[in-house]
Amino acid sequence: MGFMNFTKTVITNLFHKPVTTAYPFEPEAYPERTRGKVGIAIEQCIFCGMCGRKCPTGAIRVDRAEKRWTIERFGCIQCGSCVENCPKKCLFMMQNYPQPAADKYEESFVQPPAPATEEAPKKEETKGKVD
Amino acid sequence: MSTRSIVPFGPQHPVLPEPIHLDLVLEDEKVVEAVPSIGFVHRGLEKLVEKKDFQEYVYVAERICGICSFMHGMGYCEAVEHIMGIEIPPRAKYLRTIWCEMSRIHSHMLWLGLLADAFGFESLFMQSWRIREKILDMFEYSTGGRVIFSVNKIGGQRKDMDGDMLKQFMEVLSGIEAETKVIAKTFLGDKAVNSRLRGVGFLTKQQAHDLGAVGPFMRASGIALDNRKLGYAAYPDIDFEPVTSEIGDCYARCDVRIREIFQSIDIIRQAAAKIPEGEVAVPVKGLPDGEYMMRVEQPRGEAIYYVKANGTKFLDRVRVRTPTFANLPGMLETLKGCDFADVPILILTIDPCISCTER
Numbered sequence: 001m002g003f004m005n006f007t008k009t010v011i012t013n014l015f016h017k018p019v020t021t022a023y024p025f026e027p028e029a030y031p032e033r034t035r036g037k038v039g040i041a042i043e044q045c046i047f048c049g050m051c052g053r054k055c056p057t058g059a060i061r062v063d064r065a066e067k068r069w070t071i072e073r074f075g076c077i078q079c080g081s082c083v084e085n086c087p088k089k090c091l092f093m094m095q096n097y098p099q100p101a102a103d104k105y106e107e108s109f110v111q112p113p114a115p116a117t118e119e120a121p122k123k124e125e126t127k128g129k130v131d
Numbered sequence: 132m133s134t135r136s137i138v139p140f141g142p143q144h145p146v147l148p149e150p151i152h153l154d155l156v157l158e159d160e161k162v163v164e165a166v167p168s169i170g171f172v173h174r175g176l177e178k179l180v181e182k183k184d185f186q187e188y189v190y191v192a193e194r195i196c197g198i199c200s201f202m203h204g205m206g207y208c209e210a211v212e213h214i215m216g217i218e219i220p221p222r223a224k225y226l227r228t229i230w231c232e233m234s235r236i237h238s239h240m241l242w243l244g245l246l247a248d249a250f251g252f253e254s255l256f257m258q259s260w261r262i263r264e265k266i267l268d269m270f271e272y273s274t275g276g277r278v279i280f281s282v283n284k285i286g287g288q289r290k291d292m293d294g295d296m297l298k299q300f301m302e303v304l305s306g307i308e309a310e311t312k313v314i315a316k317t318f319l320g321d322k323a324v325n326s327r328l329r330g331v332g333f334l335t336k337q338q339a340h341d342l343g344a345v346g347p348f349m350r351a352s353g354i355a356l357d358n359r360k361l362g363y364a365a366y367p368d369i370d371f372e373p374v375t376s377e378i379g380d381c382y383a384r385c386d387v388r389i390r391e392i393f394q395s396i397d398i399i400r401q402a403a404a405k406i407p408e409g410e411v412a413v414p415v416k417g418l419p420d421g422e423y424m425m426r427v428e429q430p431r432g433e434a435i436y437y438v439k440a441n442g443t444k445f446l447d448r449v450r451v452r453t454p455t456f457a458n459l460p461g462m463l464e465t466l467k468g469c470d471f472a473d474v475p476i477l478i479l480t481i482d483p484c485i486s487c488t489e490r
Contacts, residue, residue, distance in 0.1 A: 005317045009258060019261055030267075033275035033290070056187040079190050079281045084289070093275070 028097035035078040037098045040069055042091035042109040051082035051091060067111040074104040133159045138471070142171050146249045146475035153478075157471060165466040165474075167459060169489060177192025180449045185211060185419060185440065188449070189283055195451060196487035197278050198241060199429045201234045203487070204283035207449070209324035209363055210425035210438040211285050222414060223287035224365040225406040227383035230274070232395040232402070233362060236307070237266040238430030239388045239395075241440045243318065244383065249475045250327040255274065255317055262310050265303055272296070282300045297403045304396050315389045319382075328382040332465040332477040335379055344461035345454045346432020347391065348481045350375045351383040370400050384480045418442055429454055431482045455481065455488045 023029065024097040030036065038060075039051070059075030060082060062068075076098075083091045136157050142150035150171040156164040179191050193204030197461060205227055212219060244259035267277045273292050274280040282290045292300075339352035349356065350373055358375035359366045374390045419440035426435050432454030439448040448470035455456065458481040465477055 005321045006255065009313060009317070010254070013254075019264075031272040031275075033273070034271055035275040035281070056183065056190045077190060077279075078276070080275070080289070081187075081190075 004082050032095075034095045035080055035093050036095045037073065037078065037093075038071060038082060039075060039092050039094045040109055041090040044068060044071060044088050045111060046088055047111075048087060050085050050087060054081045054085040056081060068096070069111075070106050070108045072104065072106050073098045074101075085120055135163070140474060141422045143317045144475075147478065147483075148245060149483050151478070151483060153466075153474075155466075155471070160471050161380050162469050162471060162474060163468050165463050167463065169459075169485060171489070173489045177451065180446045182445070184444050186415070187445075188446065189285065190281065192362065192449075192451075193279060193281065193283065195490055196453070196484055198238045198484060199234055199431070199434075199487070200278060201230050201280050202427055202429045202434065203451070204280070205231065205364070206425050206427040206434055206436045206451075207438065208283045208285050208436050209427070210436045211419055211440070213423045213425065214419040214421045214438060215285075215415070215417065216439055217286050217413060217415065219287045219391055220410045221365070221407045222291070222409045223411045226288045226292060226411060227283075227401050228365040228369065228402045229399050229406075230270075230280070231294070232398045233269060235264055235395045235430045236392050237270070238262055238482075239392050240311075240439050242388060242430075242479075243314070243385070246417065246476070246479055247318075247324075250324065252317075252324065255314065255324075256316050258310075262307055262314070265307055269300055269303060273300075283447070284412065286415040287410070289412070291411045297406070301403060302400060307394065308396050311392055315421065318385055318389060318488070325382065327473075327476060328385055329380060331381045332469060332480060333380050334461055334465050338464055339379070339461060342460040342464055343457050344432075345457045346429070346482075347374075347384055347387045348432065348458050348461060351387045352379040353377045358426050358433050361426060363425070363427060365405075367404060368405060369398050371398055371401075381480045388482075400448055415473055418444055419446070431455060431484060432458065451487075451490060453484065453487045453490075455484045458483075459488075470473045 047062055047064040047067060051063065052060040052062045056079060057075050057077055059072040061070040063070070080093055083093055138155045138157055140153040140155050141147050142152045151170070152168045154166040155162050169366055176195055180188055183191055189204050189208060192207035193200040195203045240259050240263035244256045244263065247255035247259060270280060271277045273296060274282045275289055283289050334352045336353040339349045344352070352376055355373045355375045358448055359371070360373070371394055374387050374394055376387050420442035422437070422439040424435060424437050426433055434454055435452040437448070437450040438446060441447045462478065462481045466474065469477055
């Protein structure tokens with residue numbers, strides 16, 4: 001037992017720069033494997049529906065007729081199951097997390113009609129309550 | 132005769148991170164009896180097994196607890212693998228061992244911080260959690276998640292660690308080891324800290340045995356039992372001995388946990404040195420049929436997973452017995468006769484995780 005055991009830590013702390021980052025003023029660097037949110041390259045999707053079947057929370061809906069891929073952002077648990085099971089590898093994990101929101105919302109991606117042009121995939125965002 | 136009074140303690144209390152309610156029967160300043168009540172955060176996760184496919188349930192199992200999430204997922208996977216007779220690749224076993232021990236360091240660091248917070252040493256709390264942050268970063272780097280890792284699956288692991296990553300981790304671990312040694316001096320040697328921990332909340336070896344205590348709470352009373360010795364994951368190849376102490380008070384529990392942090396660092400080093408090359412998962416064919424009882428050593432103690440399958444993709448029953456539940460009778464015993472002011476520290480020294488107790 002002794003005294004002044006913590007002194008070394010205190011003195012080190014005095015001359016040490018903060019260990020925290022000043023987020024959001026400094027951008028946060030995420031590692032490559034960070035599971036932020038699921039993204040889709042919709043032009044490559046074949047609408048097989050495997051992602052929806054493998055999703056443990058049922059957050060993904062695939063509409064083959066309308067060529068629409070829908071995800072409930074707040075239903076998704078970022079487990080990466082859909083990304084692993086996608087046969088075309090058109091699903092991927094993005095490092096940034098979904099934005100906070102007051103209501104639960106869905107994001108829909110619609111495949112542009114063939115022949116596919118160079119323009120960016122059309123994105124429709126519908127905000128609304130999800131049961 | 133002194134008057135008896137009952138003081139309600141929790142479920143919301145400044146020092147308690149978890150919702151447990153205790154009715155403390157006081158005689159002057161001494162606690163004579165404590166009556167617990169739990170059930171504030173029941174989520175019905177065991178019932179969910181009837182609605183989720185047995186492979187999807189891994190994601191539910193790891194959400195039982197936010198601290199030992201890896202081990203909950205692993206315990207469930209190992210139980211199902213035993214039922215289905217799946218032998219996972221050796222590399223996956225080593226990866227499980229490494230992630231398990233990282234979880235243990237992270238859990239014990241969290242506990243050290245909470246203990247420091249309970250006796251009012253805020254800066255020590257911050258220092259403990261600063262070190263813990265490095266482990267969380269290691270988790271994010273290797274698994275992609277900081278709390279929920281989602282790397283377990285039936286038949287192996289979903290992610291691998293390459294040589295560079297392991298090498299980098301060894302360097303970080305050396306830093307963690309050096310920094311932990313510095314704060315361990317304060318935890319174990321400081322006079323003010325010692326006056327709060329020493330001689331408080333004794334649990335004898337016999338009591339620990341009779342009341343069925345588990346984990347560091349039991350080992351601090353001198354019983355050298357550690358489920359890692361049962362030989363799941365890669366533990367049979369690792370050289371280690373259960374950390375024990377003969378004293379049995381709060382100081383001993385703190386001491387045991389600090390020594391376990393160093394032991395975990397050593398186990399990770401051994402595992403990283405011995406890890407074989409190869410696949411990390413095998414494909415799963417068929418459906419489980421049968422039952423199995425899996426015991427794993429979590430940071431808080433022994434957790435039991437009982438899994439009963441019926442040959443369909445939905446399991447009949449999953450039962451989890453968490454370490455905190457086993458430690459509650461021991462905790463109530465140590466509370467008898469203690470000072471009212473020591474109650475928060477006594478509750479904390481069992482490392483309560485009420486959320487996983489109630490599931």
